[in-house]
Amino acid sequence: MRSVPELLAPAGSLEKLKVAILYGANAVYLGGQKFGLRTAADNFTTAELEEGAHFAHDRGAKVYVVLNSFLHDSDLSELPEFLSLLDELSIDAVIVSDLGVIETIKKYSNIEIHLSTQASCLNTEAALLWKEMGVRRIVLGREISLSDAKEIREASGLEIEMFIHGSMCMAYSGNCVISNYTQGRDSNRGGCAHSCRFEYSLDFNNIENASKDEVKAYFMSSKDLEGIRALPEFIEAGIDSVKVEGRMKSHHYAGTISKVYSDALTQYQKSGDIVSKNILEWEQELRKITHRDYTLGSLQEPAGADSIYTEREHETPDYVVAGIVLEVVEDSHLLVEVRSAFYPGSTLELVPFNDPCIEFKADFLTETDGSSCEKSRPGILLKTPYVKGAEQWNIIRAKVMQ
Template identity: 40%
Template sequence: MELLSPAGNLEKLQVAIDFGADAVYAGVKKFSLRERAGNFTIEELEKGINYAHSRNKKVYITLNSFLRDNELKEFRATVDTIATLKPDAFIVADPGALSIIRERTDIPVHISTQANVTNSETAKLYRRLGATRIVLARELSLKEIETIKKHAPEIEIEVFVHGAMCMAYSGRCLLSSFLAGRDPNRGSCAQSCRWKYYLMEENRKGELYPIEEDSKGTYIFNSKDLCALPVLEKLYKAGVDSVKIEGRVKSVYYVAVTTAVYRRAIDLLKNKPEKLKQELPELLAELDKVSHRPYTTGFLTENDDLQHYPTSSYIRKYKFLAIFKNGIWEVRNPFHVGDEVELFFSNGRAIKTKIMKIWKSKKNGEAIETAHPNFKVVVDFKNLSLSDKHNRAILRKRNI
């Protein structure tokens, strides 16, 4: 089972791979359904693909916008340019895009979750049309996924396991287009489903009746976030080929932690499945330390506990302070000598420690009391020595 992580930009691509992803998905500015994800220039994409391939990892390129005729020429040119970089697959939703790519290159094509594939006949049809993988609709249960895999073994199956969910069939929603002029099917959803709504009687124009659950209001369409870690073993046993983490607009910290946690879980499943049960509480606790809405196993377990009514805000228990690479900490948020902190490693493990000393740029360089954003620093921790062999790590602190 492959672990597929989001790569909103070049740094996130490298972090995802260094923290354990087998493959990443990335988009270019146009035709990728995440207009605000940062995305890649062609030069950055080339660097990212080289970075991944030199480590035997894969890069899939999302081109999953629904196309208009006046965009076809540019789409063909984009495909031709990206094909020269030899990515491992294109991800598309529009059957026309599949057809164009099949005519022009042998690079595999995956069918995006935006295509809403919910049964084995549709999966088989896409296989006949030249796709090699289906990213199933998020609205399916474990049982349905198992049935699709059984009846359409000729095509790979990819399933979302973590991240934000839509209250519509992924993106098939007009709320954001209508209320904000931002089209979810063209990558610019404003998440209008999570806004605060009122009730109005037709003869009392302008009189807004709050439909309150509490003083903050009611978020009637606000979906919880997906976390399929508790049922990962079932997906594995169902023969799912790839599990995907959502979040190309999420932070480097989110990418690092979610990737390392699912990596550890998959490795345990493959090698010591009985240990995964023991470690599950610890791994779930790690997922609790990234920014998220309350978690649910979503449609996978056919529960109806999918909406979160009290608020649409994220839960943020920890602050991301710095990321470690090649012996140096790159600082994102300030921290000080004496701070109680946590280190999170690419093996999915975390330890508590304290900051004893900070040097600017290099060990025994200028000693400083506070590390500020964009500083590159060396840090001494209590009872812990971090060497270059710790290729990657995250520094974080509990929010008070």
């Protein structure tokens, strides 16, 4: 069988970790309560980190913990205790940006070090320097092309990880202070307010030959990265891990992304090719999750003006998670934890871990006490019709009526 990259998925919570792994991710990355750049995510408590690590390792998946914030001395003094916990849980690697953090890890732990994209490693000489510092894997900046990534890998001998899907940052791999200025939130210490997504007014009064006095624009907002069509090039370049952005995104996102890219990697591993028909099916699935318009970014050539997302953020996704399967009673019913409201007779879609999606009607909705339900409510448990092939933790989704 052909060698293909690891599929690395985001785990913004314990439940998303389970969803991503069950839908095909080979590894997940997550944050603890401190030291990461997604303080608004449902970051892991010690108990959740322990459960998540055991869940992943029991299924042959790896766990990487992000320590990619740029720390002050007061933060750094608390890091050794956290590193001790990570060692106890046999965490597979940490993702780091800060030189001081790297030195602290080397002093107090033997855990493997991956260099975060926040460090903006974009060339071979930088990669070789980081290698001397003890780094085993480089998460290359999104500004790098696949051809450049191949050269860096061959020249440095390091593992290379690259983003293949998700939100893009207008700054060099997140080195941005706009939200510090606009909202007093430190972008590089976990407080990014995504100020680049806002609509701004541009004043042309002092610009020679300007045709307008003022224009409103989303001139700093990028389209989302989608690299499914470039997957053979990732493999040809020898990329060791393909990474999906999105720790703050939904269970639907975590499951769909993991399923689609896992399917694509499995097909390539078996046949050495990706069938065009399947690419169209995968792209259709990727359009069912909340997203901006898609772009290949700089994977093949430098991103240009057509990579700018010039519209307001979409407020309504095409599909939502109607529920999560908690129990399957064969030939009887599914016990579902409701996430979005639906009704008896609603058309729903079960998303199996490996097989194609299955559409079914909610011919009955029954509460756990046996009473019928006329409308589901988020947070409650309901019995819905049995669907052959359903498993615990399967996503059930519903199309949003526009």
